[in-house]
Amino acid sequence: MKKTLFAAALGAIGALAVPAHAELPVAIAGPMTGQYASAGDQIRKGAEMAIADINARGGVLGEKLVLEVGDDACDPKQAVSVANTMVNKGIVFMHGHWCSSSTIPASEVYVEADIPMATVSTNPQVTERGLENIFRIMGRDDQQGMVAGTYLATQFKGKKIAVVDDKSAYGKGLADEIAKAMTAKGATPALRESITAGEKDYSGLVTKLKRDGVEVMAYGGYHTEVALILRQAQQAGLDLTVMGGDTMTNSELVTAAGPAADKVLFTFSPDPRKNPDAAPVVEKFRAAKVEPEGYVLYAYAAMQLFEQAATAAKSTDYVPLEKALRGGTFKTVIGDLAFDAKGDQQAPGFVVYRWQGGQYDYAK
Amino acid sequence: MSAVVFAHHRMSPAERVRDAAWVAFVALLLGIPLIGLTTVDAGGRLEVSTRFGMLALFVAIAFGGRIALRATVDHFKARKLARQQARGASEATAASTTRRVSTWLGWFALGASIGLPILFSDNRYVVDTATTVLIYVMLGWGLNVVVGLAGLLDLGYVAFYAVGAYSYAILATEHGWGFWQALPVSGAMAATFGILLGYPILRLRGDYLAIVTLGFGEIIRIILVNWTDFSGGPNGISSIPRPSFFGLEFTRRPAEGEQSFAAFFGLDYSPMQRLIFLYYLILVLALLTHVFVSRLRRLPVGRAWEALREDEIACRAMGMNTTNIKLSAFAIGAMLGGFAGVFFAARQGFISPESFVFTESAIVLAIVVLGGMGSQLGVVLAAALLVLIPEFGRNFAEYRMLLFGAAMVLIMVWKPGGLLSHREPTVRLGQREETPA
Amino acid sequence: MAYALQQLINGLTLGSMYGLIAIGYTMVYGIIGMINFAHGDIFMVSAFIAVTCFTLLAAADVSSIPLALMFVLMVTIFFTSAYGWAVERVAYRPLRGSTRLAPLISAIGMSIFLQNTVQLTQGARVKPIPPVIEGGIELWAAPDFTVQIGWSQLLIIVTTVVLMTAFTWMITRTPFGRQQRACEQDRTMAALLGVNVDRTISLTFMLGASLAAVAGVMVSVYYGVVDFFIGFLAGIKAFTAAVLGGIGSLPGAMLGGLLIGLIESFWAAYLWAEYKDVATFGILCLVLMLRPSGLLGRPEVEKV
Secondary structure, three states: OHHHHHHHHHHHHHHHOOOOOOEEEEEEEEOOOOOOHHHHHHHHHHHHHHHHHHHHOOOEOOEEEEEEEEEOOOOHHHHHHHHHHHHHOOOOEEEOOOOHHHHHHHHHHHHHOOOOEEEOOOOOHHHHOOOOOEEEOOOOHHHHHHHHHHHHHHHOOOOOEEEEEOOOHHHHHHHHHHHHHHHHOOOOOOEEEEOOOOOOOOHHHHHHHHHOOOOEEEEEOOHHHHHHHHHHHHHOOOOOEEEEOHHHHOOHHHHHHHHHHHHEEEEEOOOHHHOHHHHHHHHHHHHOOOOOOOOHHHHHHHHHHHHHHHHHHOOOOHHHHHHHHHHOOEEEOOEEEOEOOOOOEOOOOOEEEEEEOOEEEEOO | OOOOOOOOOOOOHHHHHHHHHHHHHHHHHHHHHHHHEEEEEOOOOEEEEEOHHHHHHHHHHHHHHHHHHHHHHHHHHHHHHHHHHHHOOOHHHHHHHHHHHHHHHHHHHHHHHHHHHHHOOOOHHHHHHHHHHHHHHHHHHHHHHHHHHOOOOOOOOHHHHHHHHHHHHHHHHHHOOOHHHHHHHHHHHHHHHHHHHHHHHOOOOHHHHHHHHHHHHHHHHHHHHHOHHHHOHHHOEEOOOOOOEOOEEOOOOOOOOOOEHHHHOOOOOOHHHHHHHHHHHHHHHHHHHHHHHHHHHHOHHHHHHHHHHHOHHHHHHOOOOHHHHHHHHHHHHHHHHHHHHHHHHHHHOEEOHHHHOHHHHHHHHHHHHHHOOOOHHHHHHHHHHHHHHHHHHHHHHHHHHHHHHHHHHHHHHHOOOOOOOOOOOOOEOOEOOOOOO | OHHHHHHHHHHHHHHHHHHHHHHHHHHHHHHHOOOOOOHHHHHHHHHHHHHHHHHHHHHOOOOOHHHHHHHHHHHHHHHHHHHHHHHHHHHHHHHOOOOOHHHHHHHHHHHHHHHHHHHHHHOOOOEEOOOOOOOEEEEEEOOOOEEEEEHHHHHHHHHHHHHHHHHHHHHHHOHHHHHHHHHHHOHHHHHHOOOOHHHHHHHHHHHHHHHHHHHHHHHHHHOOEEOOOHHHHHHHHHHHHHHHHOOOOHHHHHHHHHHHHHHHHHHHHHOOHHHHHHHHHHHHHHHHHHOOOOOOOOOOOOOO
């Protein structure tokens, strides 16, 4: 029976995974392959740079950091498997996962194994479940939806606004929040629709928008579909402005949508690249031919967070580390970080951006 | 017939080179558009970049690989032929040896699976992966009833898995049911869905049945995604309670008035206790499934399934009620899938529609077919293989799914009947012993 | 009214694309009785080849659109049919004569393999090309809604009609068509009568792949964005279309494709867009319950 073989083989993997205690293993996890691989790539680049910098400063508590990378491809089942692998590797800190639907099940593994984690997942559920090991260095979808909804209601007053989502946990959550905020400001959505992500034909939706005279579409979902909708809207002679969430930071949007990308507004945390304290790090990334866009600096900040918390706690054990993380204020490249009781960042703030000629900047 | 992989005559070296050159030429054709050329993003526009070095390497590998493959295949062919001529072995002894070996293997597998968590009691990853293997074993055994025994092609098996998982999740989170109360109810729920689906469509044949079951699987998933009030929509259902050990919870700090497993047995709390408990739980569920299915196979209903698989018209001519027989296979298969779903929900603690996509159905079907349809031990083998290939592949990161696909094709081509194939009826007239493992 | 007309055009375009892919399923099923699950991925590969071609042409500054289209079509069909041939040769031919399910599993494996090959060699990012054909005609300027048909939509519908006619002619009138139908009826008998069965099956796969290639080129022209995952959804829909029309029947595949395109468009236009796939599969189940071999399929002969 092959079962013994696999047991033996699994044992071999396990043996390989025994942590080497001369170094401190920290980990990142996210979609390194699959549809959202570009976000995983940003996280990896940010974390690698941060660890190189920290080690150049002499490491954390005299020990060098080593980076473990986990690929969950945004699949909840694989996320749990990655989490178990990481626990076996004896990591002391995790930055990830990226998709909310991966972060939620994986966090239950980390909390049992006493591993603190910093995530950029924006779904409210991430911190609402009362887990004490989870810290969010990004804002929440409800805050994000509030900012986007308010902006739409005031800037596009009197225009017809549709709210569309892609039926993903992230997209639907965001779209619902936007619709709620808009209604609260007296601008009821003219149309509320869902599409299936991964399809290519959105001409039906575009025709519907055109019939209803919609000029602005608030969209909860990922950038690929926005690019397709914009292209098909242009073909159908519909002048459409899109308001999206933090996923629109991906530069693939510009490649795929072409000039129509200039019609995209989105909400994201204040651009860390504009943070004067981050200037040297930004320079360093650019010198290494990496544009520190999207999640790059967040990954960098997560590693800084760990460095400072461990130094303050004088330990990398869970209990003092968790206490230090919850109690302290940390100076990172994305600004000062402090957490509330749930583990949410205390002053997140979202700003509205606009793509313009392949770059994004604050919208006027 | 041109150059088939299994040639019957010895080829001359010139022929071998010609044959390999042809393969290399095809490799070149296939390689040009995907390997030789690629498009890269150059600041908002695509640009074509070339990788002719890699293409040349690919063609060279195809050429060399073909020669090596031919040589190996010829070598084995020749040896097999020689052996057959020398022995003239009777089919019957071979068959009975295989059967003895597989019975022996079955016991060995059982022993190994019982011992595994003891050997790896501090390794989360091993225990967790073994649990996943067992979930697939159970799903495979369930689908085996439908596909392997009754011969009905079901491409939407994941629907019943989902029904089981969501039934438990909803019963547990909204009505406070425990795992053990919800298990039979969820199984019955899945079986009901099996009958509901089965009744109208069972007069369809073969591949028409396949597409309708595929559609049914998708319908269930789409409803789960969209009916937010009922299923939590794309957010899924989180914080699903874990099964308890006769009322003892596996928590560090048990709730007021309850006792934790660790405290009751005077152990130190360790998250591994729950993992190992879950592992044994699925092992017991799987073994019960195995016993249940092997017993059913010997009952009239089981024999009717096999008869139906072989010849439906003959069955009808014998006065058998084919609709009821098919329905029973569908319902029992669905129920077993539902049980696996309940366990899945309890183990993950979080379910969302993303776990119940078509690929999952395809993998379970692949387990049944790769294992050798109708073979219980074959399912175990195939499940272990299909779960472990991608897991081992984690070291190769992005190549792992590529290997997975290639392995599926290669195993099928190598053993078209499955790893352990036998299509023998379970019971024969005048021969009452011999259970296929 | 104008709105319905516009949705009709959308539905026809989408349906034509499904139909082109569905023919590949139906032809393969007709001749060797297997569901070729990798066909959707052949279509995906062809879309990547088309994108590479268009990018090459853009770099070479080719400005004549008809010329560019012809060139891309020819190159894409050539390479894609090589893929169709190779897939049959490697994954299906060794399994001919084994159980019905073996080639199905092999096809699922092939589909996973092709998807990951493309992801590895071409990258996981989406591949966009600038619009090839822009603009269209205003068909009807109703007071509240202007009905438009894009040139690319027109191109898709016309190409599909032309190809369908050509294919029907080929299957019913040419020697190859006769051989193909002979193999469908009885492979052994056809072989005894001097039909080269292996070659006929290979050619069938190549033809199916060619039509998928046409669909791939159309996708890159019309949508302008491809990724390694497009084969999956398109494949499932096209397969559904083939079954709806009666698997094994060429006009059936086309009819099924168009029907599914129209059902999707109109359901999404007037009812709940999020349940449009439920509608598609629901109608499929209904049709199969009333006509167990699809709309235009021949009822299976039960041999006793």
